[in-house]
Amino acid sequence: MAEILVLDDVLDAAVLIEKILAKKGHKVHTFTEEEEALAFAGSAAVELAVLDIKLQKMSGVQVLARLKEIHPEMHAIMLTGFPTVETAREAISLGADEYCVKPIDRQELEDKVERALKGKNRKGALNI
Amino acid sequence: MGQLKQGSGDTQDRRYLEVFRQVTRMISMVRDPQQVMENIVHNLPELMEIDACTIRLLDQATGTFVLGAAAGLSPEYLARPDVDARETMDMVASGQPVATIDVAESAHLPFREAALREGVQSVLTLPIAFQDRVIGIMRLLTRSKRAFTEQEISFSLVLAEQAGIAISNGGMLKQLERQVNFLGEVQVISRLLGSTLDLDVVLQTIVERLSAGMRAQGCTIRLLTPQTNRLELVASVGLSREYLQRGEVVDEKNTIRALQGEPVAISNVLEDDRVIYKNHMEREGIKSLLAVPIKAKDEVIGIIRILAREHRSFSRAEINFSMAVAEVGGAAIANARTYRKITLLFNHIEEQEVFLANILDCISHQLLVIDRNRRVAMANRAFLQIRGKKESEVLGMDYGRLHHSENCWDYGHLDQVLSTGQMATVVREVVEEDGPHWYERTATPMINEAGETEFVIEIIRDLTAQRRLEQESIERSKLEGIIEMAGAVAHEISSPLFAALGSAQLLEVDRHGQGLEEIGMIIRNLKAISKLTAKMAEMTGYSSRAYVGGRRIVSL
Known part of the structure; x- marks a missing residue:
């Protein structure tokens, strides 16, 4: 079981991820607001963050940078509906484990989370 | 005795x-x-x-x-x-x-x-x-x-x-003989001076013939410089460089008198106060001199000085002869000077013309000058090269005939300029072998002193490259817009689609039996939509295909 933070400006997407990962026994904390998610991370343990790239006020990459400052060992999976080479390269350089294009398949999401938590994933891999 | x-x-x-x-x-x-x-x-x-x-x-x-x-x-x-x-x-x-x-x-x-x-x-x-x-x-x-x-x-x-x-x-008899001889010599000198317009030849002919006719040692011509009113030595014969460079003579009394239009005869230069450079003259062996004015149109333009080695009492015939030669010479000098001025002016005009022609030839646009009778007065190199014509073929040609092959042109702009004196511009599309070309014709009037249009300058600019660039720019903007739109659509749809697809998949896992087939259909179609949004997100160009009612849509 892991403490997982999910941030997506579309609430349904965040809820879906929570449902999928909760079924796998993880404790999932969902957010649609960046500041709320960062505030939570500042006061609680976070092992894995699943972040949408396109948020309301900040970008997912910026949030990842802030979270990494708080939890340097934290794993991260980036999600986007419109992948670009620039955001992918930036996310990987900040320590993201995965860079996935939405809509991601349920099974694929479960597998990536599993891999990220086990630390078996290859750092810097892109999955565009 | x-x-x-x-x-x-x-x-x-x-x-x-x-x-x-x-x-x-x-x-x-x-x-x-x-x-x-x-x-x-x-x-x-x-x-x-x-x-x-x-x-x-x-x-x-x-x-x-x-x-x-x-x-x-x-x-x-x-x-x-x-x-x-x-x-x-x-x-x-x-x-x-x-x-x-x-x-x-x-x-x-x-x-x-x-x-x-x-x-x-x-x-x-x-x-x-x-x-x-x-x-x-x-x-x-x-x-x-x-x-x-x-x-x-x-x-x-x-x-x-x-x-x-x-x-x-x-x-008297001797004078008469000399006068006859002088008359003959004046005729010869007149003929020689009349045969040339070269100023240097004119001046040298005068000093040489006059010196010989007067049986003198030497002869000089000094002309007044209009700008400075100084006397400038322009020709001499029989005299040393040292003597000629002795200094200004404008202040000598004999010079002053001659410049006033009167001849001055001095039989003994060494004892005459009308001469300044006595030592120079003594060294040169000059004993007497005769100075006569050179006149052109009643105006003194210089002096001639005839210098003799012996003390001479210049006779009336000799003075008259010298005056006659000076008068003939004055007219010839004036003519030669005018000719030289005209030649210089002509050369200057020719240089200006070449300079102007070079400028016009350097202009990459086609340029024509058309007269009031609509005939070509000038065409630059660009025009001739593009038309494949020689200048001699084009000059004088009727403007309409020059463009007869371009039957899509109308020539109203030229008529408009000729009648109104106002500049006119037209842009026309001409279909050529390599596709459509666009030409801008700007006709500008050249107005004379009477306020009439004397010539029309027409500049023909080929706008084809510019037009094609504009079209490419429009196409590029359109493509960018479509790609941005596709990206936006892909982004906005992805999260709801993810939510819908994921939820359907969860339902599929949880449900057994009833409704499972319908959930499978939902998941298949949502995945089909996912593929389309993925294609839209990856778009870098597009092609279109026919749609209903003659409309076209982007092919994904």
Whole structure:
């Protein structure tokens, strides 16, 4: 079981991820607001963050940078509906484990989370 | 030596008659006045039983009597500065004979000393008159003291008068001959000057011909520079560089007088205050000069100076000849100067024309100049190259005929400019082998002083490249818009799609039996939509395909 933070400006997407990962026994904390998610991370343990790239006020990459400052060992999976080479390269350089294009398949999401938590994933891999 | 041989009255008369006959015969044999004088001074001593004889002629310019011929006397005596006492000379100049029986009693010391050194004791000075005007003096000298009788004096006066007639006639004849020669020379010079418009040739011809015609040592031409009003040496002959570079002559009195339009003759430059550079002239061997003005249209434009090695009393004929040559030369100089100006102007215009043509040829746009009759007056290189025509083919061609192959053109803009005097611009599309081309024609009027359009300048710009660039830019903007739109759609749909697909998949896991087939259909279609959004997100270009009602849509 892991403490997982999910941030997506579309609430349904965040809820879906929570449902999928909760079924796998993880404790999932969902957010649609960046500041709320960062505030939570500042006061609680976070092992894995699943972040949408396109948020309301900040970008997912910026949030990842802030979270990494708080939890340097934290794993991260980036999600986007419109992948670009620039955001992918930036996310990987900040320590993201995965860079996935939405809509991601349920099974694929479960597998990536599993891999990220086990630390078996290859750092810097892109999955565009 | 005593008095003229005395005898009875008849004998004396016969003697005088014989002398007179011989003198008359002698002077009638020659026409040259110098020869007449030489004959008289060499023969008279024997005929008149005297020791020496001199003839001096009046120099009108200086009022002095210049030695013409002498016999029986030394050069030293003849070279003395004063001929005789002032009173003697004045009396003779007034037409009276003066007899000096004993020069030892002469009050004029220089003459007395010179005469005594020469051994002269008595002198009879006689005026040589012609037409009641004294033109010279004749002096009969003896080395023994003697008195001159009234008869001797009267007879000598007759001889002197006879000599005057001969000298004058000879002089006049000689003058006439010289005038005829001068006239011929003026004609030759006129012909030479008329045959050229080269200023340097004109100037050199004048100095060379005038110097030769005047039998002078050298000749110079100085012309006034209009800007500075200074005299500039422009031609010379027979003179050294050192002499020519002696300095300004504009302040010399002879120059000033000549510039006022009057000729100036100086027989002895070394003793004349109208000359400044006496030392230079002495070194150059110049003794006399004649300065004459060069006139063009009654205006003095310079001076000619004729320089002689000997003391010369320039005759009226010589002065007239020099003036005539200066006048002819003045006209020729003015013509040559005008021609030179015109040539320079023409060259300048030609250079400007070439310069302008070069500029026009450097313009990459086609350029035409059309006259009021719609004929081509000029075409630049770009126009000729694009049309594949030579300038000679195009010039003078009717504007309409020039463009007859471009039947899509109308020429209203040209007519508009010609009628209104206002600039007009048209842009037309012409279909050529490689596709459509766009040309902009700008017609600009050239207005003359009367305010009429004299020419029209037409600049033809090929806008094809610009138009194609604009179209490409539009296409690029369109593509960017579509790609952005596709990206936006992909992004906005992805999260709801993810939520819907994931939820359907969760349902599929949880549900067993009823509704499972429908959930499977939902998942399949949501995945199909996912593939489309993935394609939209990856779009970098597009192609379109036909849709209903003639519309086209983007192919994904």
